[in-house]
Amino acid sequence: MKRNFKENAGLRRLYRAYQRAFRIPENLNYYSAEDFKAAERSFIRHGILYGDLPFPDLSHPGPP
Numbered sequence: 001m002k003r004n005f006k007e008n009a010g011l012r013r014l015y016r017a018y019q020r021a022f023r024i025p026e027n028l029n030y031y032s033a034e035d036f037k038a039a040e041r042s043f044i045r046h047g048i049l050y051g052d053l054p055f056p057d058l059s060h061p062g063p064p
Contacts, residue, residue, distance in 0.1 A: 011048075014047075014048060015044060015048065018044045018047040018048065018053065019040065019044060021043075021047075022039075022040050022043045022044065023040070027039070027040075
C-alpha cells in the first residue's frame with residue numbers, strides 16, 4: 001500500500017466504519033482485552049475482504 005493519504009483515504013474510512021460497527025456494547029462487555037483485539041481484527045479483515053457485513057449506523061440511506 002502506498003503512503004499517500006489521498007490514495008488510502010477510502011480504505012481508512014472503510015476500516016473505521018467496520019471498527020465502529022464492531023465496537024458495540026454487546027462485544028465490548030463480552031470479550032477480554034486480548035480476545036477483543038483478535039476478534040475485532042478478524043471482523044475488520046473479513047469485512048474488508050468480503051464486504052458482506054452490515055453497517056448498522058450509516059448516516060446515508062442505501063440504494064432504493
